Amino acid sequence: MKKFLSVVLCFAMILSLTIGCTTQKNAGTGSSAEPQSGTGDKKVTVKLGIWPEDTLADDIKMHEGFVTELKTTHPNVEIVPSYYKYATDTFVSLAASNKLPTVFETWYTEPQKLIEGGFVADITDVLKEKHWPDQMNDSIKKLLSKDGRIYGIPRDGYALGLMLNVNMFKAAGLVDDKGYPIYPKTWDELAVTAQKIKQKTGEAGFCLLGKDNAAGWHFSNIAWDFGATLTKENNGKFTANINTPEAIAAMQYVKDLKWKYDCLTADPTKEDWASGFVNLGTGAAAMYIGANDAVNQPTQVNKLPTKDLALVPIPAGPKGQYSLSGGTPYMFAKNATKEEISAALDYIEIMGKSPMTSTNALKGMYADARSRVSKGVPVLPVFPAWTDPTFLEANAKITKENSNIDMKLYQDYFDAVKKPGNLHFEEVGSAQDLYSELTKVIQAVVTDKNTDIPKMMAAANTNYQKILDEKVNK
Template sequence: MRKSKKLLSMVLVATMAANLMVGCQKTDKQDGKKNNTNATSTEASDNSTTDTVKEDEPKAEPVSVTLGIWPEDTLTEDIKVYEGYVEALKATNPNVTYKPAYYKYAADTFMPMVQSGNTPTIFETWFTEPQKLIKAGAVADITDELQARGWLDKMNPAIKDILSDENGRVYGVPRDGYALGMMLNVELFEEAGLVDADGYPIYPKTWAELAETAKTIKDKTGSAGLCLLAKDGAGGWHFSNIAWAFGATLSIANDDGTYKANLNSPEAIKAMEYVKSLKWDYDVLTADPTNEDWGTGFTQIGTGNAAMYIGANDAVAQPTQVNGLPVDKLAMCPIPAGDGGQFSLYGGTPYMFSKDATSEEINAALDFLEVMGRAPEVNDNVIAGLKADAQNRVNNGVPVIQPFPSWTNQDYIDAQLAVVKEFQNVDPKMFQSYFDATSSEGLRVEEPGLTQEMYGELTNVLQAVLTDKNADVKALMDTANKNYQSMLDAAQ
């Protein structure tokens, strides 16, 4: 069975290469952008010597693209798939050298990288960042390239707004969207006796129920009921979703375009008091939440050290492929509800481009997205890319589940869902409640203003209340609110 899966993966890569030889139509290249000579990574494949043009035709100028979207070194199977994409592109982009350069966006280090001219040609960031990067002149305008390809009008309008300046010029394309839910380690729910007659986990529907469920799991298994983050900005990010359930709004937009900090509202304070109780009243958290970040949270649930963790559909590879949880022992349910309602923070990951990238480099990077199946097209190349990604997930024990649509053309959405159905390797009921909740009116985008700075202030409070049983939550939230308002005032 393992051999047949690997064989299919090889066939898919070969199919991609064959399809590209006959089907990938190139767009006209735009001139006039500064050439990027600052690539710093090793080469994936030097394909600039492949000659597919007639002797009497001028050869295309060499183009170098640094792929900041390359998988990290530990994901060896993913790297093989990406190498297949590079191989497939040799047929149509013989003048392009694609260079791998795994890059994880960090708000505090990105601008120095821009200033030194070392930004990858293409990279990923978060939906909270594009407006800041656009205003700083740190990313490339790709409107013309998207228009030439016919992609511009296929983008989800709400996402296009996030990626556009005040004049409607566009600076990125979506990788995917996500909505926060609750990831469940089914093995621990089974051990605690918290499954129904059909074996599906009995998940908590309210935050009050979550505390009790977590306590049952801790008492019966010895593992933490919940992994809560309190190390970096991700702690504040997750807390904002908890606060909404308690009725809080953390940043208020004024009519004049400025913002008012609202971290110390009664509702926000109540939410923080609840978090404090998880540590000191229920004792259901991992040993030291102040050392838990986005990555360690997946480690805790994947290795069975925690039963629940706030996560999203775009990260199901983390507890499974990366941390070893069997593919059939991961489930997802909605974020619990509170007095203020049930909400799921909606966000996503865009691809953006170095401000120094030429039009030729941008188009070559967009070609790479197409063979990955990330382009809003339905052709043999895109389908082959979607299938190669799905087969890689199957091979590596990653759930093949439906995506959140980032593009609006129905043909592409249907093609994505058809591939999911073909390669489905999990019981969809393990994820159904999550997708039901996140297709409702409960989706909510991140708070406006200096969002990352707000998360940092909230994380400071989390660290205090989770390390000091006598911490004064109101006083801490008052201080955080004052600090956040000072930042908003300085930026307005």
């Protein structure tokens, strides 16, 4: 506890000397002032959809601490735990009946649809009062904006890479003289490496998803590396572009993983996002496509020790190396009042998920890092969803103070995603519908080695174009 307090106080002193003493002077540059919601004495109730689910007792305890902190400056604000997991099939009905929580998480594929549908609140004015807009990553801000107005803020960002079970690489003899995994640099190398691992260990070398939209999501990254663009845009209209030679070649590669290399889990059509991490964490698969924001899945959730997890760059294809980039934004219910939105943003600041570096924000960052250490989750460098230099410096110091990993198992990944042109946002149009159509083809090629890929891709293209015309190209 003494160490914790000394770190926080040290940060607070340094920041106060660096960025000034008054709220007005500090505004928008990593303020060390405590959050002020501007709610006055009016009773404000915030339904917190970002509250942890019931099974995460430690996380709930941490959030209870955040509530206590908020109460010291916002005695009029009541926080109501209201855990919500975004789902496309139930969201519209909840929004239409005003049953959404005040603040909730979604995916970066969704904001433009939610904004267009009038389901989320415009938070521009509240953000400007807090001087946050200029601190947001420009690309992410664009995803969360329409006509110059902002409708959300980033929780974090991610870029897909390749997760490795280091123990399985050791068991297969695929490590260097210092014991570090010799990981595949290309998709062709991945197929060969995965085959060797399965032959030597009896377990899958690679976990390919084939159950739901996540399968198409992962495939899109492979397709880009083969030179494909799966949707084209022209003057606001979208055209399906699935049945190209490049996309067909990428799907042939997926088919080969099953029938030529025989390196996958027993039935990819049963594998979804969560089961992929189960396989990786328990040693049923040596490699799995994953990102920096999900390192808790193989470790905390599936008990893989941090020393046995590596995150390396996504393999390169014949036409390049791209990392699908996205993340999780916080968005707000359409019927949320200005006071509710402001109080929710102050809560997010206390969590350490804003661009600010107030004492409470630093404590939130530190608490999050300590929580990760206690749960056996890698403490990684922050992905720059917020760009304020003071915030990034403070976060880097906290990360270093709480490091629980060998960065050699991660450094190549972070170096790769910083390269110009590496990050690739998800396909335009209607990405989730695109993924659904691609998943149907994946399911066919991993269950029938005689599948006619060009024919299947042509059918997927026709189906997706129909969806685009009905839902988007109006």
